[in-house]
Amino acid sequence: MGVARPGTAAPLPNPPPQGGRERAALAPPKVELRDVGLRYFGLEGETEALSTISLSIKAGEFVAIIGPSGCGKSTLLSLISGILKPTGGAVLLDGRPVTGPSRKVGYMLQQDYLFEWRTILENAVLGAEIQGADMARARERATALLTRYGLGQFLHHRPRQLSGGMRQRVALARTLCTEPDIVLLDEPFSALDSQTRLALGDEIGEILRRERKTAILVTHDIGEAISMAERVIVLSRRPAQVKSDRPIGFATADGGRPTPLAARNAPEFNGYFNALWQELEVHVEG
């Protein structure tokens, strides 16, 4: 197994073709993991977090990754975002190996982590500011996003003046302000109360679908995975491996995808839920 070292690009047979969705079949996958492994080193010893994981995600796909807690789901996202380097295998975006954080990728963390010393608008343009982008344009875009998410009147408020759901919407605006193609969601609703969680999950799912983003959602909530994603990948216990990879489909009148809330009431939902539950092998230890 080849170990990807930073700076040493794996040889590519063909340069990735530029093209729209109709030529997607020719294009390399949006996100590809080839035999990715990750080990952590500590004085107590070595921990193998991820074994050999191979995945391929197409442009515009909404994929959910579930797995037992502590199995390395979040680590997987850190690898795709480029803030962690795999100790084995390679991560590729559009056919190119990841060597560091990429502008193509937006990352939503478990909590909003808004900076309390910045206003809402200043928080939303953080990414653009770090990337040295055109700030006037970034502010314009952030204002438009925040207004669309119902936060137009809070642009110059401080984060502490907003509720949890509103703050997570600001975090979404911050992620989308830099116009990523790929959005990584690391249990972004887990810190919210259950009502806000459902409503915001619905809302964010719709936004990402409408903007045709490739999305990877990591969650421990089976229902959330089924209702939001069109494909659910189950990881095994540590060291994590892909245990199953299941497409999620719902029969709808117009052939389109139901909203997450509608999906929860669809007849197929329970079947998927039970199958995934079996695969997760949840044990209550005690």
Added chain:
Amino acid sequence: MSKVETVPLAGASPEYRAWLRSERRGRITVRAAQLALLLLLLVLWEVLPRAQIINPLFTSYPSALWPTFLELLKATPQQPSILAHTWATSLATVIGFSAAIVLGTAIAAALWWWNDLYKVLDPYLVVANAMPKTAFVPIFYIWLGATLSVYGMSLAISLFVTILMIYNGFQGTDPNKIKLAQTFGASKAQVLTKVVLPGAVPTLIAALKVNVGLSLVGVVVGEFQSGNLGLGYLIQYGSQIFKLNIVMTAITILAIVSSVMYLAISWLEMVVMRRR
């Protein structure tokens, strides 16, 4: 605006007005008690020596301070005005704690940047912080001379605690906030200037509050040794010629100077924190 969202009613209910009144009464009572305590202390200080219960030679009394102050206001060929003494002490203190904050923040940032440097220096910093800096007053006097040794002591006494406080503040940055900046591709310098430093502003202010008091101690002790200027010198001089009036007047002015500086920092804190 407050953190908790409150619903302001158009007209306050009688119960609410009563509650407001009792709150206000409570605040007034505390203030009155504080003032009464001060008055009590002053009265005791005045009455006990006058009644010869304690020796006035050792304590002077409050009513003697004002005439002494007026007398000290006049500059003589041997003795500058007390205003010059006060100014010298205040200036050295402000310079001392400002330098400690600037230098301390810079050193803490260097330690944050090069973690190995911190690991190496850690025991030295801890010992330097625990050491009684005032033990160095005579050495500073020899090394730096009359004026600079006062500034040096003022800086030395607050520098190490500042480094340790601010470094701990830097270390306390939520790692997830750093991770967030890194997902946007932030460099180490950007993490420092956009996440770590702004996040440590409350720590900086806390350090400033500690430093005001410490630097004043450094200045006064430095002036004991080296000065022919400053309130520390005046206290030393007064005690040598056994004029407790001078000593007590200088100490009272010191109390006023430190209160004013502390209030100034509190005001700064209010201004900064209101923006957050």
